[in-house]
Amino acid sequence: MIDQDKFVELLSRYQRGDCTEQEKAVLESWLTFGHFDGPVYDDQVLDEKITRISDRLPLRKETSTRKIKLSRVIYIAASFAAIFIAVWVYNTRKNRGEMLLPTTTEIVAQIEPGKDQAFILLSDGRRVAVEDAESGLLALESGVKVTKSPSGEITYEVGISEKANPNTYNTIETPRGGQFRVNLPDGTKVWLNAASSLKFSTALSTVKERRIALNGEAYFEVTKDPDRPFIVKSGNQEVEVLGTKFNVSAYSEETNMKTTLVEGAVKVTSGSIKKQLKPDQQAIVSKSITIKPVVTEVELAWKNGDFNLESDDFRTVMRKISRWYDVEIEYDHSAPVDLELGGKIARSKSLASILRIMEATGDVRFKIEGRRIIVTK
Structure with a gap:
């Protein structure tokens, strides 16, 4: 495992701008999936996060400057234990000659x-x-x-x-x-995913009823008109509103349809079942309708330019990546099923960058063949 001196050297090289892409991915992955929530977009944000973490680390009140510095290093090392492990995994694989994702950057750079x-x-x-x-x-x-x-x-x-x-x-x-x-x-505004x-x-x-049909996902800001309801039809689900803001996710490859209310009120109907939603609630339609509270910013991350990894399982996240980057996802027998992720990743990143961040967790590997991603453990 990497020792404290090597870790401090890694941080120092990042601050000087000398980190390799793999080392930067290790840092970025920890910030995305570790204790601090929030998006990781670019080097400036990453730098601010590292500064914030360093500033928050407690220092023991020692009289010796040398002891103060050593104490700080110890606290940094403890807080970044996850990075130690990830870097160690990286170095071990490198020494064994295993294929690491960054060596295939040129293959996926065009995606x-x-x-x-x-x-x-x-x-x-x-x-x-x-x-x-x-x-x-x-x-x-x-x-x-x-x-x-x-x-x-x-x-x-x-x-x-x-x-x-x-x-x-x-x-x-x-x-x-x-x-x-x-x-x-x-006048209704629609964002299509x-x-x-x-x-x-x-x-x-x-028309008396403003009826539309949706396949896929869209966010709506409906123009208010109490005399003419606005109805979104998706599969066996109907969402009826008079004027409000809401999101509907109804992809055919997903097992459930989800309607998330931001403001106003909506009525969700599936068969003979009808449910009313309040703001910050989500209706999940499968065989019945389930209502649950949600954080709307998480559910609307796609509209705001992010992948939010907190509310979806790993394979749902990979389907989102598949649609956004227009790639095929394939799983081998060793691929993780219940991998837990967290945080946000900007949708503006290249595919290679997204996969590096996820692979740096040490829990999943990716093999790239053209526009096909093979997921392994």
Whole structure:
């Protein structure tokens, strides 16, 4: 196991900017999965966290400067025991000649995180790639203008003198590795996560029931209208609101559908079961409907640019990574099933960076083959 002198040297080299990628991943992994919660985004944040940890470490009141420094080293060593182990594992594997993830960086360097991209399927059958389209008017059909803002947002507008056709439907689709934001005809704002689709009437601002269909995950900020309920249909679940903020996760590969309420009130219906949600509650729909309290910031991490690892099991996290980076996940017989993770990781990181952080825990290994990730112990 690494001794105190080597550990202090590791910290010193990080502060000088001389750490290797593997050593930085060890530090970053501990900060992500260790005692301190919060996101790890870049070197500046990592540096601030190390400074915070050092500043919080207690010092014994010794008269000797040498004793004070030694005491500090001992406390640092005790607090960072997890890093000792991780670095020791790294050095041991390196000495044995085992393949470590950083040696495959060049293979996965081209696998970058997802980005803003979507397709619009118009009622006449045309499919518009929003990412490639210029800003301005994208389509005009049945009295509805579809425009793209300079920031890339899509907005549906019904002309004052126009009357939209309630039987005209559009679908917004995000591919794997994509996300997008759209303003619906009634003014409702929607954030679509990767591999999701939203189907709606272009007359959403005038129909009696604002009914839409969702596959995948989306966050909604619904325009209030007490006379016209807003209904999200996903599989065997319906979420009905009048005006509120909420998130629906309804991917077909997940065993449950989840609706998380941020503010207002929603009614979740599945079959003959109906439940009312209050803010900071989540409805989980499987064979029945279960209501539980949640931290909304955790559930909405994806919208805010993070993977939050606190509320999901390991394989759910890997499915999220699969959708966001558009990669295939495969598990061998030794792969962990109940690996517990914690903290947050920015979705803006490259795939190699994400996997390094997770692998540095010492509990999981990854082998990269093209766009396929093989998970092992």
